[in-house]
Structures are given as structure tokens and as C-alpha cells.
Amino acid sequence: MLSNNRHSRGEYLPQSKEKIHVKIGAKFRAARLALGLTQQEVSENLCDRSYVSLFERDKVSPPVELVVELAKRVKISVSKLLETADEPVRNRSQLLFTDDLVGHGQVNVALQQLEQLWWDAISGHDTALAYEIYHRVLRLINTGMTQVDVSWLTSSIMWLLGQGKNEWALHLGYQLQRILFERGQWQSAVSWGKTLMALAPPLDIRVRAGIGTASALLRQGDFYQAEQQYIDVLECIPANFKIKTQPVAAFIHHGLSAVYGRTNAWQKAYTNADLAVATYHKPSAEYWLAMQNVGIIRGQLGHRREALVILSKCEEYWIQAKDSSRVADLKQDLELL
Structure with a gap:
């Protein structure tokens, strides 16, 4: 009942x-x-x-x-x-x-x-109703829903652009890119990111879409394009530009360290990982993820003892944070040293 x-x-x-x-x-x-x-x-x-x-x-x-x-x-x-x-x-x-x-x-x-x-x-040319629907949809997808078909949002975005609601279209477009990224649809996320950036969006959306595009390129194995995209975003942001209180430069250096790690350019990977650690606010989860990355890279560069010390500190943090998935990942990293 x-x-x-x-x-x-x-x-x-x-x-x-x-x-x-x-x-x-x-x-x-x-x-x-x-x-x-x-x-x-x-x-x-x-x-x-x-x-x-x-x-x-x-x-x-x-x-x-x-x-x-x-x-x-x-x-x-x-x-x-x-x-x-x-x-x-x-x-x-x-x-x-x-x-x-x-x-x-x-x-x-x-x-x-x-x-x-x-x-x-x-179909009924009810613009006022369409605008009300837009606001409801934007609120819902901001809550993290990703389980239903969202392909119709593409038509919504194009319609909004046709109505001159460019800012609305850009915000919805970025959320669509985020959903595609979360679903692992890397190529679609890349395509949407490039579309958004071609529309000359405000800096905030340009940066978010740019990082999302670079991250999707990284995950689909297009390391050169990912590197260029991260660098393009890095060059367009002012000093201390932030997303959710964290400096954007930290996200970018973290991403670049992953790119260089995937291509075995370990010294470049270390340089960017170290920059990410120096830029993230401590003691955030982002900071410790970057620190964990530093530990892994130091191990790859032959500094095993230093790597063990760093990764052990990271393990303590994840245990205190009760993040079992991170603890499991870190244990695998330790076993590889």
C-alpha cells in the first residue's frame, strides 16, 4: 500500500x-x-x-x-x-x-x-510556456539528474538561440555537455563543448566548457588535443579565477599532469601535478587528489621512498574522510610501487 x-x-x-x-x-x-x-x-x-x-x-x-x-x-x-x-x-x-x-x-x-x-x-507557438519549461528543466538538471533521454535538449537549445536567448541556451548547453560527460559519451561531450565555445560564451561558461572538453578528449585518448585544450583555457583566464572556490588553474594543471602521465612524459606530469598541489586550497579533496597524483608520479620517476611517504599521507586523509573508493584506489597505487 x-x-x-x-x-x-x-x-x-x-x-x-x-x-x-x-x-x-x-x-x-x-x-x-x-x-x-x-x-x-x-x-x-x-x-x-x-x-x-x-x-x-x-x-x-x-x-x-x-x-x-x-x-x-x-x-x-x-x-x-x-x-x-x-x-x-x-x-x-x-x-x-x-x-x-x-x-x-x-x-x-x-x-x-x-x-x-x-x-x-x-508546435503551438506558446513561447511563454516554453520559457517556463526551460527554467524547470534547468533547475532539474542542476540537481544532477542523468537517467533519462536528454537528446531533445539539443532542439531546445537551438530554439532558444533562435529566440535570441543566447545566455539561456549557453547555460543549458553547458549542462547538456556535463550530462554527456557523466554518461561517458566523450565524443558528444567534445562536440558540444566546441559548439559552446564557438558561440563566444561568457568567460565562466567558456572555462567550464573548455575544461569539460579537454577532460573528455583525455578520456577518449586524444592526448594532444586534450593538452592543447587545457592550455587554451589556461591562457584565457585571469589570475585567481575560480570555480566553486577552487582556482581554475589548479584544475587545468591537474588535467595536464594526467595528459603527460598517459604519454609517459613524467617530468612534465610532475611539474603540473606539483603546480596543482600548490594552487589548490588545502585541505580540500581536490588538493589530496593532486597530492596523490604527485606521489604516483614520484614513484614513476624512481623516488619510491618519497612516493610512499606522500601516498601514506593521502591514505590517512581518505580514511578520515571515509571515502572507501579512494582508499581502495590508493592501495592499488601503493601495490604498484
């Missing part, structure tokens, strides 16, 4: 402050009857049968997670349930419903709803 008998008393209401004005009970009932299902069958393990009866007569406002599950039982989409001849009311109701979905932790479902609503907005 999703909850207790409060469902039967209709005490659950959507989280949105605005009321959803579309009555969906009759449409749900028609879908249920079309499948030959009883109220008891669709309510099983979800809620009381009497609650379904109240729902079908629009006497209660079910919680969003219950609507989603009931809709699945009768094989109808939530979008279809919310359809109405009054398009503005329908669109507003669907927007509010996505807010409820997010409030109940169903971010992926909300994004799927927003995608469908986006295409409706574009």
Missing part, C-alpha cells in the same frame, strides 16, 4: 500551491472500463477501493505518486489524463503536476512530462 487509510478520506492534496483545475476522474474511469478492470483490481496494493470510487467522481485530489501508479494500471499516460479542450488550463495543470512529481522525488518522470509539454509548446 502506498499509504494508510487517509487515501479513503481524501486528505492528500498536491504539493503545488496552485490547484490543478482539470478533472480527471471520468477519463480514468473510461480507461479502466475499456480494459474491463474493476475498481478493486486497479486499487489492489495501492489504496482502498472506495478511494478509487471517490477519485473517479472527482471527489478527492490524489497524491501525485498515486495518480502515476493508477494511470499505469489502466494503461493511460498522465499527460492524456490531464488533457482538456482548454489548452492554457491543460498546460498549466501539466506544469503543476511536474512540480508535484519533483516534490515526490520522481524527477525522471517529471522530465519526461516536460519533454512532451515542450514539444506541445513549440
Whole structure:
């Protein structure tokens, strides 16, 4: 059961402050009857049968997670349930419903709803609705969602550019690049990074997209291009330029040390790793990752005792930080010395 008998008393209401004005009970009932299902069958393990009866007569406002599950039982989409001849009311109701979905932790479902609503907005030339969807999507992907198809965002970005909303398009484009990177789609991340930089973005996005592009190039094994991209970003930033309180130069030197390490240019790798350590704020996780890199490189350069001392200090930090994955990685590094 999703909850207790409060469902039967209709005490659950959507989280949105605005009321959803579309009555969906009759449409749900028609879908249920079309499948030959009883109220008891669709309510099983979800809620009381009497609650379904109240729902079908629009006497209660079910919680969003219950609507989603009931809709699945009768094989109808939530979008279809919310359809109405009054398009503005329908669109507003669907927007509010996505807010409820997010409030109940169903971010992926909300994004799927927003995608469908986006295409409706574009085909209906509803610019105001499209802008509202953009702001919701940007908030959601900033929370770290990456589990659903985001290919439609490409069309969204192109549309925003066509509307003269370049800054909006750039912010969404950077988030798309970040998602592609997190999914390991290196070539797509590189392509998007280059597209963003060609649009002459503000320095903040240019730097983020540039580092993301260089990191993706590194991971797909294009070391020369990765090196050039890191250097290009390094040359365009002012002194002490930061991302999330950390100097950008530190990220770049850290990346360059990885590039040179992959190509066995160990002295260059050490120089950049040492610069990263000197630039990162201590005692951040980034600092200790760079320090661990220094230890590995010192070992490669033949300074085994020094490397052991450095890596042992790093191990102490990761143990105190309770980062078991880092501890495991470091133990492997120690075994290789």
C-alpha cells in the first residue's frame, strides 16, 4: 500500500500551491472500463477501493505518486489524463503536476512530462510556456539528474538561440555537455563543448566548457588535443579565477599532469601535478587528489621512498574522510610501487 487509510478520506492534496483545475476522474474511469478492470483490481496494493470510487467522481485530489501508479494500471499516460479542450488550463495543470512529481522525488518522470509539454509548446507557438519549461528543466538538471533521454535538449537549445536567448541556451548547453560527460559519451561531450565555445560564451561558461572538453578528449585518448585544450583555457583566464572556490588553474594543471602521465612524459606530469598541489586550497579533496597524483608520479620517476611517504599521507586523509573508493584506489597505487 502506498499509504494508510487517509487515501479513503481524501486528505492528500498536491504539493503545488496552485490547484490543478482539470478533472480527471471520468477519463480514468473510461480507461479502466475499456480494459474491463474493476475498481478493486486497479486499487489492489495501492489504496482502498472506495478511494478509487471517490477519485473517479472527482471527489478527492490524489497524491501525485498515486495518480502515476493508477494511470499505469489502466494503461493511460498522465499527460492524456490531464488533457482538456482548454489548452492554457491543460498546460498549466501539466506544469503543476511536474512540480508535484519533483516534490515526490520522481524527477525522471517529471522530465519526461516536460519533454512532451515542450514539444506541445513549440508546435503551438506558446513561447511563454516554453520559457517556463526551460527554467524547470534547468533547475532539474542542476540537481544532477542523468537517467533519462536528454537528446531533445539539443532542439531546445537551438530554439532558444533562435529566440535570441543566447545566455539561456549557453547555460543549458553547458549542462547538456556535463550530462554527456557523466554518461561517458566523450565524443558528444567534445562536440558540444566546441559548439559552446564557438558561440563566444561568457568567460565562466567558456572555462567550464573548455575544461569539460579537454577532460573528455583525455578520456577518449586524444592526448594532444586534450593538452592543447587545457592550455587554451589556461591562457584565457585571469589570475585567481575560480570555480566553486577552487582556482581554475589548479584544475587545468591537474588535467595536464594526467595528459603527460598517459604519454609517459613524467617530468612534465610532475611539474603540473606539483603546480596543482600548490594552487589548490588545502585541505580540500581536490588538493589530496593532486597530492596523490604527485606521489604516483614520484614513484614513476624512481623516488619510491618519497612516493610512499606522500601516498601514506593521502591514505590517512581518505580514511578520515571515509571515502572507501579512494582508499581502495590508493592501495592499488601503493601495490604498484
